[in-house]
Structures are given as C-alpha cells and as structure tokens.
Amino acid sequence: xxxxxxxxxxxxxxxxxxxxxxxxxxxxxxxxxxxxxxxxxxxxxxxxxxxxxxxxxxxxxxxxxxxxxxxxxxxxxxxxxxxxxxxxxxxxxxxxxxxxxxxxxxxxxxxxxxxxxxxxxxxxxxxxxxxxxxxxxxxxxxxxxxxxxxxxxxxxxxxxxxxxxxxxxxxxxxxxxxxxxxxxxxxxxxxxxxxxxxxxxxxxxxxxxxxxxxxxxxxxxxxxxxxxxxxxxxxxxxxxxxxxxxxxxxxxxxxxxxxxxxxxxxxxxxxxxxxxxxxxxxxxxxxxxxxxxxxxxxxxxxxxxxxxxxxxxxxxxxxxxxxxxxxxxxxxxx
Amino acid sequence: xxxxxxxxxxxxxxxxxxxxxxxxxxxxxxxxxxxxxxxxxxxxxxxxxxxxxxxxxxxxxxxxxxxxxxxxxxxxxxxxxxxxxxxxxxxxxxxxxxxxxxxxxxxxxxxxxxxxxxxxxxxxxxxxxxxxxxxxxxxxxxxxxxxxxxxxxxxxxxxxxxxxxxxxxxxxxxxxxxxxxxxxxxxxxxxxxxxxxxxxxxxxxxxxxxxxxxxxxxxxxxxxxxxxxxxxxxxxxxxxxxxxxxxxxxxxxxxxxxxxxxxxxxxxxxxxxxxxxxxxxxxxxxxxxxxxxxxxxxxxxxxxxxxxxxxxxxxxxxxxxxxxxxxx
Ligand SMILES: Cc1ncc(C[n+]2csc(CCOP(=O)(O)OP(=O)(O)O)c2C)c(N)n1
Numbered sequence: 164x165x166x167x168x169x170x171x172x173x174x175x176x177x178x179x180x181x182x183x184x185x186x187x188x189x190x191x192x193x194x195x196x197x198x199x200x201x202x203x204x205x206x207x208x209x210x211x212x213x214x215x216x217x218x219x220x221x222x223x224x225x226x227x228x229x230x231x232x233x234x235x236x237x238x239x240x241x242x243x244x245x246x247x248x249x250x251x252x253x254x255x256x257x258x259x260x261x262x263x264x265x266x267x268x269x270x271x272x273x274x275x276x277x278x279x280x281x282x283x284x285x286x287x288x289x290x291x292x293x294x295x296x297x298x299x300x301x302x303x304x305x306x307x308x309x310x311x312x313x314x315x316x317x318x319x320x321x322x323x324x325x326x327x328x329x330x331x332x333x334x335x336x337x338x339x340x341x342x343x344x345x346x347x348x349x350x351x352x353x354x355x356x357x358x359x360x361x362x363x364x365x366x367x368x369x370x371x372x373x374x375x376x377x378x379x380x381x382x383x384x385x386x387x388x389x390x391x392x393x394x395x396x397x398x399x400x401x402x403x404x405x406x407x408x409x410x411x412x413x414x415x416x417x418x419x420x421x422x423x424x425x426x427x428x429x430x431x432x433x434x435x436x437x438x439x440x441x442x443x444x445x446x447x448x449x450x451x452x453x454x455x456x457x458x459x460x461x462x463x464x465x466x467x468x469x470x471x472x473x474x475x476x477x478x479x480x481x482x483x484x485x486x487x488x489x490x491x492x493x494x495x496x497x
Numbered sequence: 498x499x500x501x502x503x504x505x506x507x508x509x510x511x512x513x514x515x516x517x518x519x520x521x522x523x524x525x526x527x528x529x530x531x532x533x534x535x536x537x538x539x540x541x542x543x544x545x546x547x548x549x550x551x552x553x554x555x556x557x558x559x560x561x562x563x564x565x566x567x568x569x570x571x572x573x574x575x576x577x578x579x580x581x582x583x584x585x586x587x588x589x590x591x592x593x594x595x596x597x598x599x600x601x602x603x604x605x606x607x608x609x610x611x612x613x614x615x616x617x618x619x620x621x622x623x624x625x626x627x628x629x630x631x632x633x634x635x636x637x638x639x640x641x642x643x644x645x646x647x648x649x650x651x652x653x654x655x656x657x658x659x660x661x662x663x664x665x666x667x668x669x670x671x672x673x674x675x676x677x678x679x680x681x682x683x684x685x686x687x688x689x690x691x692x693x694x695x696x697x698x699x700x701x702x703x704x705x706x707x708x709x710x711x712x713x714x715x716x717x718x719x720x721x722x723x724x725x726x727x728x729x730x731x732x733x734x735x736x737x738x739x740x741x742x743x744x745x746x747x748x749x750x751x752x753x754x755x756x757x758x759x760x761x762x763x764x765x766x767x768x769x770x771x772x773x774x775x776x777x778x779x780x781x782x783x784x785x786x787x788x789x790x791x792x793x794x795x796x797x798x799x800x801x802x803x804x805x806x807x808x809x810x811x812x813x814x815x816x817x818x819x820x821x822x823x824x825x
Contacts, residue, residue: 335559
C-alpha cells in the first residue's frame with residue numbers, strides 16, 4: 164500500500180477506479196446531452212432548453228453517495244447531471260426535451276428540467292423556486308418518524324436562498340435534526356441578477372444561525388463536492404441532522420434558451436470561467452493519476468456520441484401523447 | 498351512539514384514524530401539548546407521542562410543504578392551519594404543489610394530505626380570525642375542498658379525507674364547533690366526499706347552503722313550514738370542489754326556485770359558482786332568478802359585535818331571503 168504522502172485524493176475518499184469512471188462518465192454525458200439540446204433548440208426542433216453546463220461537478224459530486232430508490236432527491240431544473248448519476252438515461256432526457264408521451268418526468272406536461280422518477284425516488288419538480296425545500300424536509304421527517312436511515316438531498320441555485328421557504332425548511336430541519344442535505348449550487352446569477360444583489364453575507368455561514376454545519380466548497384471540484392456531500396450524507400444517516408453545502412460554481416450558458424446573457428455579463432467573465440471547466444479539471448486529475456489517456460478519452464467521447472445520436476433518433480420518432488390525455492389524471496383514484 | 502359537538506366529532510375521527518393506521522400523523526402550530534387552540538387535537542400527543550402529533554414552527558408554507566414531503570415518503574399527514582386567515586403563506590404549496598403533484602408527474606406522485614382549516618366568523622374574531630377562504634381554492638383542479646357542517650358528516654368525511662389519495666382541504670366552521678351537536682355513531686364509517694346531502698325535502702324552493710348558515714337555513718325551513726306551509730328543500734354541498742352538480746341541479750329542477758347561501762363574501766364565492774351552474778343548466782326549469790346570499794364585499798368582519806352581525810347573514814336575513822324567493 165502506498166504511503167500517505169503519495170496517495171491520491173480519491174483513495175483517501177474511499178473511491179475506486181470504477182467510481183471515478185462513472186463520475187467522469189456522468190459529467191461528460193450531461194455536458195454532451197446539454198450541448199445537443201441547444202443544437203436541437205437552435206434548429207427549431209426543441210422548444211426550450213435549461214442548461215447545466217458548468218455545474219456538472221457540483222451535481223455529480225453531491226448525488227454520487229445517494230442510494231437511488233431508497234434515499235430521496237428533490238432536485239432543481241439544472242440538475243441533469245444528478246439525474247444521470249442516479250440512473251436516468253440519455254434517451255429519457257430527449258424524450259422529455261421533445262415532450263413525448265414516454266417522457267418519464269411528466270409525459271409531456273411540464274417543461275424540460277422538471278424531473279420526476281418514482282423508481283429513483285426523485286420527487287416531481289416544480290417551477291416556483293424554493294418550494295422543494297419544505298417538501299424535502301417533510302420527506303426526511305418521515306424517515307425520522309420510522310427510525311430509518313434514509314437521507315434526502317435537495318438542491319437549488321443561490322437565489323433560492325432568498326426565499327422564505329428556504330429559511331423555513333432549514334429552521335425546521337435543524338429543530339428536528341432531520342436527515343436532509345441542502346445543496347446550494349451558487350452559479351453567481353439569478354437570470355440577470357448577480358449574487359451580490361440576491362444574497363446578503365455568505366450562504367454557507369447562514370448554517371451557523373440554525374446551529375447546523377455549513378460547508379463552502381469549490382463547486383468545480385468534483386472530489387471536493389463528493390467529500391463534503393458524503394460526510395453530510397453519512398452524518399444524516401447516523402442521526403446527526405442536516406447540513407448546508409454551498410458549492411461555488413458558474414453557469415456557462417444563458418439562463419435558458421429564451422435568455423441572452425450578453426445583456427448582463429461580460430464575455431471575459433464567461434471565458435474566465437470556461438478555463439475552470441469542472442470536466443476538464445477532473446480529466447486532468449484522472450490523467451495525472453494515470454487513469455485516463457487520450458485514447459481512453461476518445462473512446463468515451465465516441466461511445467457517448469453514439470448513445471446521444473440513438474437517443475435523439477429514438478425520441479424524435481417517439482409518439483406525442485394524445486392531446487386529450489391532457490384531461491386525464493387530475494385526481495388519483497382510491 | 499352519543500351526542501357530540503362538531504369539534505368532538507372531528508377530534509374523534511382523527512384519533513380513530515391515527516389508531517387504525519400508524520402512518521397517520523398530525524402536525525401544526527400548538528397541536529401538541531396544548532391540543533390546538535380550539536382543542537381539536539387535545540389528548541392526541543399523550544396517546545401518540547410528540548413525533549406523530551408534532552408542534553411545528555410558525556411557518557404555514559413549511560407546514561403544508563412538509564406535509565407534502567411526508568406524504569411522498571409513505572405517511573398520511575393531517576396538517577392543521579390554525580386559522581383559515583393565515584393560509585395565504587401556504588397558498589403556493591397548496592395550489593402549485595399539492596394540487597399538481599399527481600397530474601404533473603403523469604400519475605407517479607399522488608399527494609395524500611389533509612389540511613384541517615378552521616374558518617368562519619366568530620364574535621370577537623375581527624378581520625383576521627373570521628375569513629371564509631374556501632373560494633380561493635375552488636378554482637384549482639387537483640384539490641378537493643370539503644366543508645361538512647354537521648358532526649356525523651364531519652367525522653365520516655374526515656376519515657375519507659385522510660384515506661383519500663388526493664390533497665383535501667377540510668374546512669371546519671369555528672362557530673359551529675361547539676354550537677352544533679348531534680348523535681354520532683361511535684365506530685364511525687367514512688362518509689364519501691363526492692356527494693351533496695339533501696337535509697330536507699321540499700317543493701317550493703331550494704336553498705343550497707353550508708357552514709353555520711346551513712343551520713340557520715334548516716331552522717328557518719322548519720319555521721316557514723309551520724308558519725306559511727312553505728316547504729324548503731335544503732341541500733348541503735358538503736364538498737365545495739369539485740361540486741356534486743347532479744344533486745344540486747336535480748333539486749333546482751324540482752323546485753324551480755334556487756338560493757345559494759353561505760357567509761363568504763359574495764363575489765367569486767362558491768355560492769356564485771353554484772348559482773351560475775343552476776342558471777346554466779337548469780334555466781328552463783326556473784320560476785325565479787337564481788339568488789345568492791352572503792356577506793357584502795368588505796373585509797370580514799368587524800370586531801364590534803354590531804358590525805359583525807351586520808355583515809354575516811344571520812337567521813333573520815336567511816329567513817327573509819327564503820320568503821322573498823318563495824313569493825317571487
Ligand atoms: C418563485 C419564483 N419566482 C420567479 C421565478 C422565475 N425564475 C426562474 S429561475 C429564476 C432565477 C433563479 O436563480 P437561482 O436560484 O440562482 O438558480 P439558477 O437559475 O441561477 O441556477 C427566476 C427568477 C420562479 N421560477 N419562481
């Protein structure tokens with residue numbers, strides 16, 4: 164066994180080579196799916212895109228320690244990479260983007276990015292920002308009531324911390340010491356409003372006000388986010404209560420396909436962050452650890468491209484939901 | 498069988514559901530040791546412990562949001578909104594979340610929550626302990642809004658509400674809580690949520706009413722029968738959304754004269770919707786214009802007793818409206 168000094172970071176975190184491979188794959192798949200979605204949108208084939216580019220490390224790092232189908236996830240609209248980490252497929256993303264009947268999230272009823280999966284315990288996502296936090300807390304409360312070891316992860320952008328729901332949820336989670344992890348993906352903007360106009364003080368520091376751990380991590384460092392999230396998840400499982408994680412990152416695209424970010428931010432700023440691209444950074448780590456080379460990378464890119472090509476082809480050929488199905492399923496039957 | 502007040506019947510219904518199904522939990526402000534400000538949950542925390550009968554922070558959006566989250570994870574929460582007047586902060590969690598969970602997920606995520614909502618004017622309640630908020634929610638597909646006004650119905654319908662896989666807003670009229678009593682079966686059976694109830698058969702006019710006003714209508718109907726030989730058919734919708742349209746329309750077609758009454762502000766009220774329904778689908782059978790009775794469109798309700806009495810339709814106003822309709 165290697166001595167401490169020469170050990171690589173992932174070994175300290177208990178991650179095997181296979182883990183690194185799947186973390187890498189989820190991040191890259193998310194990026195390539197996202198890029199293809201923009202292309203389909205610009206070609207007029209997809210009505211709307213909301214993007215995760217730049218936030219893949221925060222998302223994959225946070226979700227990697229969850230037990231899909233047992234733990235619960237309350238994601239927000241950018242969490243494509245989280246969904247892939249838990250087990251949704253490329254095909255499912257394009258079925259959702261193109262609003263096909265088979266869209267696993269909503270059967271074409273909601274815009275893309277409103278995730279849902281009963282099998283994966285991903286709770287149906289909404290458009291109003293921050294509503295997921297009190298819900299996540301209630302789901303964690305059910306685990307506590309039954310003395311089970313389940314954990315709930317919920318996430319949102321930094322602007323969601325401006326809302327009452329966020330504070331109400333943190334307060335209750337802390338009072339009841341609930342097994343819930345709040346992940347804030349601080350990507351610096353709420354549409355056009357910069358962080359300094361949206362957030363007073365530091366988000367991570369606010370945890371102290373609720374008497375819970377608050378961790379600020381580099382959101383572009385997937386291993387760093389994994390470390391923080393894994394510790395939070397383990398603490399929650401042990402009955403140690405909630406944790407707030409603020410992952411500082413950057414949204415590299417416009418807010419959505421309907422937005423033009425040149426109205427509110429300089430190109431130099433965006434370019435500066437491109438140099439901190441979390442995927443390139445992780446690839447450098449893998450290369451330095453001797454776990455990835457140019458050949459391996461090309462093979463993975465080719466495999467992902469083929470998967471996306473097939474997914475798009477499948478989704479474009481898939482039937483739309485029958486129009487009158489819009490009338491069905493308002494109420495659940497007993 | 499024993500005589501129970503509306504409040505006792507609701508309390509019993511909740512306790513029985515909690516005993517028979519361990520996933521049923523209740524939460525809200527002061528519901529624990531205090532047993533709720535109205536005492537509906539009295540004794541429950543002693544019996545079921547502080548996790549199943551949980552005092553929450555004063556945060557209505559959190560109360561409803563966490564109830565949603567509990568339901569997602571296998572529980573059947575019954576959340577108390579201490580007073581209907583304080584429900585607006587939870588509006589988003591109710592209309593955008595609970596109501597839409599099932600639909601927006603293509604049937605994957607039902608949301609079986611019950612919200613108990615004490616509502617209505619009481620002496621001394623003033624502007625913020627008097628409101629009838631039901632109409633806010635009767636325009637939202639995915640919600641069920643029920644408002645039983647008698648003890649046996651309330652007990653049975655609370656059971657149905659808790660067992661229902663949909664979000665149910667359970668409106669409890671505060672003035673009726675202790676005033677209205679009747680025999681209630683000890684081992685109460687659930688009462689279905691989707692049917693109106695015909696309390697009294699009649700041929701001259703129909704009055705469709707709920708809440709405390711229903712009780713004024715029932716009294717007036719007896720009085721007008723004795724004094725004027727006028728027979729009123731009294732229909733209680735029981736569920737305000739979605740409405741049991743057939744029962745309401747059948748009565749309107751039978752009597753040809755129709756009054757919709759409650760103490761809510763009239764414009765945009767549930768009574769307004771009932772009146773529109775009758776005008777739309779029973780016009781050919783009508784012998785008089787469809788009438789509505791409720792509070793004028795001013796905030797509910799003045800603290801001073803004369804102000805309150807001026808606003809809320811009491812026994813005399815109800816009787817006068819019924820007579821006027823009969824004479825038309
Ligand atoms: C309650 C609410 N108000 C306004 C909006 C419109 N809106 C959608 S996303 C957004 C910005 C959210 O910013 P942030 O939470 O930082 O997340 P980001 O999009 O930057 O990832 C706004 C204002 C909304 N969805 N919900």
